[in-house]
Amino acid sequence: MISEADVEHVANLARLALSAEEKRRFAAQLGAILGYMQQLGSVPTADVEPTSHVLDLVNVFRDDTVQRTLTLAEALANAPETAHHYFVVPRVVE
Amino acid sequence: MELWRYTVHELHARLCRGEITATALTEAVLSRLHAVEDRIHAYLTVTAELAQEQAAAADAAFARGEVRSPLQGIPLAIKDNICTRGVRTTCASRMLEHFVPPYDATVVERLRAAGAVLVGKTNLDEFAMGSSTENSAFVATRNPWDLERVPGGSSGGSAAAVAADACIAALGSDTGGSIRLPAAMTGVVGLKPTYGRVSRYGLVAFASSLDQIGPLTKDVHDAALLLQAIAGHDPRDATSAPVPVPDYTQALGRGVQGLTLGVPREYFVAGMDPEVEAAVRAAVAQLEQLGAKCLDVSLPHTPYAVATYYILANAEASSNLARYDGVRYGLRVEAPDVVEMYRRTRAAGFGAEVKRRIMLGTYVLSAGYYEAYYRKAQQLRTLFRRDFQEAFRRCDVLATPVSPVPAFRLGERLADPLQMYLADIFTIPVNLAGLPAISLPCGFTAQGLPIGLQLIAPPFGEETLLQVAAAYEAATPFHRRQPALA
Structure with a gap:
């Protein structure tokens, strides 16, 4: 069972503002889906190594060479607000 | 026959012989697109002007005797979670409604370099999360075979566009079945390559250990041509594999003699649509008749x-x-x-x-x-990999249904997210194990809805998939049937 308080806690971690209606709905739906996921508990996995991805690649490096990258203007072009070549955000510290 | 009906390989031959121009072909595809789009809603952005420019450039190249690739002058559509420089890329989300990427995804860069023509960006479930394309923030794409039904998802726009001839071929992405499921539900070919085969640089990330880009096409030959154009190592994607790319078209005429086909018993479950089961079993029998050996196998963690x-x-x-x-x-x-x-x-x-x-x-x-x-x-993911490794000791390729059901009605599964998730049960294990798989038409229900056959191969076994799929396609008529769209 997932309570609305659980939903609020997770929504805060995920930085999502939810309406009262969404909290009610997600509590019910997440409860049902997580309940379904609990079937995995019945599979014995004590000695099984976890897989995070399927490739055998580790520490992929490339040569440290100069290449064309985005220009400042391109990098800022989609930003909601910019000033003096920076992204602008609302006040963070009082 | 109208130009938009043809496949990539047929059009390439005609372009090379000078029978048609890329400009005329692009005009034909754009006019087809506009004739069906108000019913299908496959596209989020149509790039007619860009397409005309690219077509003119392709014609100029043909006139110089320069043929860079089989895709030169061919009108293609791109799923709208793949970045296109200067062309809005929304992921079907309000979040990115006005996002114009400052760079191309590697696959797009390769298509442009191949001389392809980009006709537009196709609809999807928002951020590729869904199995019906109903989760798009902008519009629900309709299935060309029945406008009251979904095209599957999440690459539903690409699949519907190919099925309705509103492009010649398309790219999609597949995290848990998002190429294969809509391909099956719209009666086209969809190929999900091995994890690492195709660069994801510029694919908007959903689940990074699972996402892969692949083609949706009218036939198996075209799938080989598109895969050829996009496959290969890319230093900009650390998860792209430094594995040589074979000539995929070489695999097409080899037949299935001497191959062993595994049929996993867990993929034929209670509750699956009986017409789907019958069509897939008939496809297995057909492959057996063509010379493949068939074997019952088990994938116990399914x-x-x-x-x-x-x-x-x-x-x-x-x-x-x-x-x-x-x-x-x-x-x-x-x-x-x-x-x-x-x-x-x-x-x-x-x-x-x-x-x-x-x-x-x-x-x-x-x-x-x-x-x-x-x-x-x-840990379960490790067990899925072992299941497949065990099965591939005894067979070369696995044959299964793509989906337990044909295309469902719009709205039918929206209220219950878990029901929607269960549509992916036969496609998901392939992503968990990072394997390549192809979906191709293997029949129709009595109501005329397409049914898909899924073939699964070991890592980097795309040639085997294309080999078996091409042999099956050559012996069956299903890929030639067209939806009754006027």
Whole structure:
């Protein structure tokens, strides 16, 4: 069972503002889906190594060479607000 | 026959012989697109002007006797979660409604270099999260075979566009079945390459350990041609594999003599549509008749696929989608402080399914639940890989249904997210194990809805898939049937 308080806690971690209606709905739906996921508990996995991805690649490096990258203007072009070549955000510290 | 009806390889031959021009072909495809689009809603952006320019450039190249690739002058569509420089890329989300990428995805760069013509960006479930394309923030794409039904998802726009001849071929992406499921439901060919075969640079990330780009095409030959154009190592994607790319068209005429086909018993389950089961079993019998040896195999962890996948994919999604914070790109909803700005931006920018998945992913990664859900699912993932490794000791390729059901009605599964997730049960294990798989038409229901056959091969076994699929296609008429769209 997932309570609305659980939903609020997770929504805060995920930085999502939810309406009262969404909290009610997600509590019910997440409860049902997580309940379904609990079937995995019945599979014995004590000695099984976890897989995070399927490739055998580790520490992929490339040569440290100069290449064309985005220009400042391109990098800022989609930003909601910019000033003096920076992204602008609302006040963070009082 | 109208030009938009043809396949890539047929059109390439005609372009090379000078019988048609890329400009005329592009005009024909754009006019077909406009004739069907108000019923299908396959596209989010149509790039007619760009297409005309590219077609003219292709014609100029042909006139110089320069043929860079089989895709030169061919009108293609791109799923709208793949970045196209200067062309809006929305992921079917309010969050990215006005996002214009400053760079091309590697696959797009390769298509442009191959001389292809880009006709537009296709609809999808928001951020590729869904199995019906109904989760698009903008419009629900319709299935060309029955306008009251979904085209499958999440690459439903690409699949519907190919099925309706509103492009010659398309690219999609597949995280848990998002190429194969819509291909099956719209009667086209969909190929999900091995994890690492195709660069994901410029593919908007959903679940990074599962996502792969692949083609949706009218036939198997075209799938080989598109894969050829996009496959190969890319230094900009650290997960792209430094494995040589073979000539895929060489695999097409080899037949199936001497190959062993495994049929996993867990993929024929109670509750699956009897017409789907009959069509897939008939396809297996057909391949046997063509000379393949058939074998009963077991993939014992199959029943746990959906639970495993929706833990891992949502955990990765919750992390990947943290970047949508209203700062560098995308929507921003103003607020007095920065945390409230994040919360309101994300509340307004994401649709219900995306929020649900972010919530689930955040939950399974949060303190106290990580071991029971996330780590457990990663261990299951190891067991899925072992299941396949075991099966491939005894056979070269696996044959299964793509989906337990044909295309369902719009709205039918929206109320119950879990029911929607279960549509992916036969496609998900392939992503968990990083394998290549292809979906191709293998019949129709009595109501005239397409049914898909899935073939699965070991890592980097795309040639085997194309070999078996081409042999099956050559012996059957299903890929030639057209939806009754006027």
